[in-house]
Amino acid sequence: MVSMDGKREEQTFNEQYQRMVDEIKPKPTLMKNLIWAFFIGGLICTIGQVFQNYFIGLSLTKKEAAAATSAVMIFLGAFFTGLGVYDELGQRAGAGSVVPITGFANSIVAPAMEFKREGYVFGIGAKMFVIAGPVIVYGLITAVVSGFIYWLLR
Amino acid sequence: MYCPCYSSGSIGGKELQVYLMAFIVGGLICIVGQLLMDLTPLTPAHILVLFVVLGGVLSALGLYQPLVDIGGAGATVPLPGFGYSMVSGTFEEIDNAGFIGIFSGALKSAAVGITAAVIFGFTMAVLFNPKG
Amino acid sequence: MNKKRGQQSVVFSIPPILKATAAIAGPMEGEGLLAGYYDQVMEDDLAGYDNWEKCESYMMEQAVTTAVKKSGHFMMDIDFLLAGDLLNQLIATNFAMRSLGRPYLGLYGACSTMAESLMIGAMLLDGGFGNKVVATVSSHHNTAERQYRYPTELGVQRPLVAQWTVTAAGAVVMENGTDGPKVTAATIGKIIDAGIKDPNTMGPAMAPAAVDTIWQHIQDIGREPAYYDMIYTGDLGKVGKELVIRLFREKGIDISRNYEDCGCMIYREDQDIHSGASGCASSAAVLCAYLYPQLAAGKLKKILFVGTGSLHSQTSYQQKESIPCIAHAIAVEV
Numbered sequence: 001m002v003s004m005d006g007k008r009e010e011q012t013f014n015e016q017y018q019r020m021v022d023e024i025k026p027k028p029t030l031m032k033n034l035i036w037a038f039f040i041g042g043l044i045c046t047i048g049q050v051f052q053n054y055f056i057g058l059s060l061t062k063k064e065a066a067a068a069t070s071a072v073m074i075f076l077g078a079f080f081t082g083l084g085v086y087d088e089l090g091q092r093a094g095a096g097s098v099v100p101i102t103g104f105a106n107s108i109v110a111p112a113m114e115f116k117r118e119g120y121v122f123g124i125g126a127k128m129f130v131i132a133g134p135v136i137v138y139g140l141i142t143a144v145v146s147g148f149i150y151w152l153l154r
Numbered sequence: 155m156y157c158p159c160y161s162s163g164s165i166g167g168k169e170l171q172v173y174l175m176a177f178i179v180g181g182l183i184c185i186v187g188q189l190l191m192d193l194t195p196l197t198p199a200h201i202l203v204l205f206v207v208l209g210g211v212l213s214a215l216g217l218y219q220p221l222v223d224i225g226g227a228g229a230t231v232p233l234p235g236f237g238y239s240m241v242s243g244t245f246e247e248i249d250n251a252g253f254i255g256i257f258s259g260a261l262k263s264a265a266v267g268i269t270a271a272v273i274f275g276f277t278m279a280v281l282f283n284p285k286g
Numbered sequence: 287m288n289k290k291r292g293q294q295s296v297v298f299s300i301p302p303i304l305k306a307t308a309a310i311a312g313p314m315e316g317e318g319l320l321a322g323y324y325d326q327v328m329e330d331d332l333a334g335y336d337n338w339e340k341c342e343s344y345m346m347e348q349a350v351t352t353a354v355k356k357s358g359h360f361m362m363d364i365d366f367l368l369a370g371d372l373l374n375q376l377i378a379t380n381f382a383m384r385s386l387g388r389p390y391l392g393l394y395g396a397c398s399t400m401a402e403s404l405m406i407g408a409m410l411l412d413g414g415f416g417n418k419v420v421a422t423v424s425s426h427h428n429t430a431e432r433q434y435r436y437p438t439e440l441g442v443q444r445p446l447v448a449q450w451t452v453t454a455a456g457a458v459v460m461e462n463g464t465d466g467p468k469v470t471a472a473t474i475g476k477i478i479d480a481g482i483k484d485p486n487t488m489g490p491a492m493a494p495a496a497v498d499t500i501w502q503h504i505q506d507i508g509r510e511p512a513y514y515d516m517i518y519t520g521d522l523g524k525v526g527k528e529l530v531i532r533l534f535r536e537k538g539i540d541i542s543r544n545y546e547d548c549g550c551m552i553y554r555e556d557q558d559i560h561s562g563a564s565g566c567a568s569s570a571a572v573l574c575a576y577l578y579p580q581l582a583a584g585k586l587k588k589i590l591f592v593g594t595g596s597l598h599s600q601t602s603y604q605q606k607e608s609i610p611c612i613a614h615a616i617a618v619e620v
Contacts, residue, residue, distance in 0.1 A: 013480070014480055014481035015481075017480045017481070017494060018480075018481065018482070020529065020532060021482065021487065021490040021525075021529065024490075024525055024528050024529060024532075025446075025447050025487065025490065025525055026446035026447060026525070026560075026561070027446075028192040028445065028446060029446075030192050030193075033188050033191075033192055033443070034185050034188050034189070037181075037184040037185055037187065037188035038181035038182070038184060038185050039181065040184070041180050041181045041183065041184025041185070041187075041232070042176075042177035042178065042180045042181030042184070042228070043177065044180065044231065045176045045177060045179070045180025045181070045225075045227050045228040045231045045232065046173050046176050046177045046180070046227070046228075048176065048180075048227035048228075048230070048231035049172060049173050049176035049226050049227035049228065050173070051227075052226060052227045052230075053169070053172070063263075066227075066230050066239070067239075067263075067265075067266035067267065068266070069227060069230070069231070070230070070231070070235075070236075070266060070267045070270070071266050071267065071270040073231055074267065074270045074271050074274055075270065075274050078271075078274040078275055078277075078278045079274075079278060081278060081282075081439055081441075082278035082279075082281060082282035083282070084282070084284070084285035084439060086439065086441045087438070087439045087440060087441045087442075089441060090440070090441020090442055090443060091441075091443060091444070093441075094187075094188050094191060094192075094443040095184045095185070095186075095187030095188035095190075095191055095198075095201070096181075096184045096187075096188070097441050098187060098191075098198050098201065098202065098441060098442065099183060099184045099187040099201070099202075099205060099232045099233055100180065100184070100231050100232050100233070101231050101232070101233065101235070101236065101267070102231075103202070103233070103441060104202065104233060104236070104271065105271055105274065105275065106439070106440065106441045107199075107202065107440060108271050108272070108275035109274075109275045109278045109279060109439070110284075110436070110437040110438075110439035110440040110441075111437040111440070112275050112276065112278075112279035113278065113279040113282055113283065113284050113437070113439060114284045114432055114437040114438060114439060115432075115437070116279055116280070116283070117336070117337045124276060124279050124280075127437075128272070128275055128276070128279070131198075131199045131202065131440075132271065134199065134202075134203050135202050135203055135206050135233070135236070136264075136268065138203045138206055138207050139206040139207070139210060139236060139237050139240050139260070139264070140240065140260050140261070142206070142207045142210030142211060142214075142237060142240070142241065143210055143237075143240040143241045143243070143244045143259065143260035144244070144256055144257065144260065146210060146211065146213075146214035146241050146244070146245075147241070147244035147245065147248055147255065147256040147259060147260070148256050149214070150214065150244070150245050150248055151248050151252075151253060151255075151256055154248070191443065195484065198440075198442045284428075284437070284438050284439045285438075285439070286331050286338070286427070286428040286438045
């Protein structure tokens with residue numbers, strides 16, 4: 001029974017300690033973070049809108065224009081990651097630069113670039129998808145599952 | 155459906171409004187992301203996955219299309235827009251091609267995005283080195 | 287004669303001395319609070335090599351050769367090298383040791399390795415197994431970041447509780463002798479796991495381990511915390527330091543007057559690194575660049591140097607395990 005008491009004691013210490021940590025731990029500067037996320041996120045989307053309008057002006061369909069826009073935005077995200085400024089932006093903007101599709105591009109270029117030193121196959125090729133891979137996997141699963149339901153109900 | 159984007163030419167009030175709505179809708183989606191980041195233990199990778207799934211599910215329920223109509227790029231550029239494009243593409247393909255559309259629709263509509271990401275990602279990785 | 291004291295401690299009968307130290311640091315550290323104290327500051331984090339891992343090996347090699355040179359000995363005189371770093375399979379250390387060509391024991395205690403290697407070195411010397419030992423560790427912000435967290439260019443926000451892995455290496459030459467600061471006692475830590483799971487809150491995860499080891503040291507050796515001019519923990523950072531003070535206060539001891547954390551001594555506030563420094567080199571850089579000269583000059587007389595390590599891996603974190611932590615203490619007295 002001693003070991004059980006010991007275990008219980010340890011548990012109560014851990015719980016108390018977790019509370020102490022939560023009390024001392026610096027809280028995220030939520031308001032500041034939200035404002036940054038809103039403005040940078042909004043700005044990136046506005047830039048996207050500029051391209052979208054431009055492509056529609058070239059008489060692409062709305063769908064084609066949206067696809068072309070995402071290609072341009074992905075290029076920009078990839079390029080600024082390459083230049084080494086996207087992670088600096090992310091430090092301030094948080095979700096504002098993670099959530100737009102430029103952040104998706106960043107999540108592809110950052111590991112690809114970093115693991116280049118481990119070769120073109122196991123480095124760039126394999127590591128490119130460490131974060132983007134799950135996004136595509138779960139996006140596809142969502143699409144197929146909801147597609148199947150849609151097909152059944154049609 | 156009326157799309158104000160077609161009124162190309164001089165920047166009018168309508169066009170400014172389109173940009174403003176893109177800014178606001180896009181910014182608000184990012185605010186949701188920031189709240190998840192700061193108030194839950196979710197990592198950025200989890201949030202990206204969550205947003206794509208969320209965008210897909212909302213599209214399937216017909217709830218994301220209105221956001222796209224209001225916000226334009228503000229709704230399609232953030233990651234839920236990626237889920238939206240996969241799901242709406244799947245539904246369209248099912249309408250056109252039937253059962254096989256379940257399997258072909260999502261990647262068809264995401265083709266440009268994924269290919270661009272791989273090609274630009276590869277190019278940048280070859281051209282640049284990480285600064286640390 | 288039995289040199290073991292109490293549960294976890296040893297007292298050396300012929301205390302070995304620290305003969306010389308050397309520290310080499312990265313550019314960010316070179317601009318920090320200890321600017322001017324390092325033996326060498328690199329211009330960038332590659333030092334001319336094509337990857338960060340090679341740079342880390344170079345730092346360790348450089349620290350060892352510099353320290354040996356400063357001690358007045360030759361590499362051939364060194365009986366054993368005790369070394370470690372943060373990377374899987376100690377690769378930075380192994381490659382540094384490849385060119386040094388002396389008998390070597392690789393140690394992994396995560397960020398506690400400096401204290402661990404000094405402690406084992408002192409035991410080897412006091413046990414009469416050799417005359418000269420070098421203890422050395424390294425860490426590199428970018429190699430650690432890509433192994434433990436994310437690629438460095440990924441645009442994620444670091445939480446305010448997060449610490450910054452130090453890019454540096456430190457080496458200490460120890461020998462049997464009388465002229466210099468002596469390692470008089472040591473306390474070997476046991477694993478303490480307070481149930482913290484978030485790898486961004488390493489300081490708070492390690493604080494209970496530091497408290498446990500310091501407390502055990504007091505019990506085993508029979509010294510009050512006030513016996514020491516200063517007690518230094520390795521890399522708890524601002525938050526962890528505050529937690530140590532609080533946990534001791536709960537035991538009825540006020541250590542706030544003679545306690546500092548090495549993780550708070552490396553970067554300036556405006557360098558935007560949040561809660562302080564971490565990594566093997568956090569305690570090593572402070573000891574080798576700053577504390578040792580202070581001890582040698584007699585400005586500090588008695589210190590307790592407590593290396594703290596969080597012994598998790600990316601696998602254990604992804605499997606939702608909490609962080610097992612350890613702390614080792616050595617007493618250095620003039």
